[in-house]
Amino acid sequence: MALVGKDEYATYPQFLFSVGKKKFKRAVHRNRIRRLMKEAVRLSFGPMSNQNELKGVSSVIWIYTGHDVPEFEQVYKSIRKIFHELVAGNR
Numbered sequence: 001m002a003l004v005g006k007d008e009y010a011t012y013p014q015f016l017f018s019v020g021k022k023k024f025k026r027a028v029h030r031n032r033i034r035r036l037m038k039e040a041v042r043l044s045f046g047p048m049s050n051q052n053e054l055k056g057v058s059s060v061i062w063i064y065t066g067h068d069v070p071e072f073e074q075v076y077k078s079i080r081k082i083f084h085e086l087v088a089g090n091r
Contacts, residue, residue: 013057013058013059013060014058014059014060015038015041015059015060015061015062016059016060016061016062017034017037017038017062017064018061018062018063018064019033019034019063019064020063020064020065023065023066023067024069029069032069033064033069033070033075034064036070036072036075037062037064037075037079039072040072040075040076040078040079040080041062041079043076044076044079044080044083045083057086060086062079
């Protein structure tokens with residue numbers, strides 16, 4: 001779900017969110033999923049940015065590949081899990 005690029009001089013990573021048009025024909029659904037992912041990243045990234053644990057990560061691409069519009073809790077848990085894996089792999 002996430003691709004990561006590394007850069008020695010990046011202070012904060014940039015995030016890109018993608019939802020496929022082939023699976024979600026209506027823009028309303030694609031935008032809803034992107035908003036859920038952005039909010040989950042905002043809530044998850046806040047505490048980590050102060051600790052500088054993602055130093056060196058310049059970009060993260062989030063691609064939603066599910067078939068239905070998820071609930072916020074599901075998205076939040078998935079993004080937290082990926083953030084913890086990024087932090088563990090970055091040490």
